[in-house]
Amino acid sequence: ALMITDECINCDVCEPECPNEAISLGPEIYQIAPERCTECVGHFDEPQCVQVCPVACIPVDPKRVESRETLWAKYRRLVAEA
């Protein structure tokens, strides 16, 4: 899963781009719900939030590094829940 760092300027452009509705406004800055972030696997070739973020503050969460296989499994789980 990706994460949003405290460099976020709350511009709100990433939130509507997320195909998994993983992004929301937190107490101070935007945040990503890791259980919903597939790094855009299943939807797009590149993480859409990273593509649009003007300050490049969305890295892979070092505490939540996931294989493509794991991300695909998460995608399938989200689709099944929908």
Ligand code: SF4
């Ligand atoms: Fe959403 Fe994709 Fe960004 Fe994850 S990488 S938060 S799924 S837009």
Ligand code: SF4
């Ligand atoms: Fe924050 Fe980047 Fe999202 Fe804008 S696009 S709200 S700066 S994470």
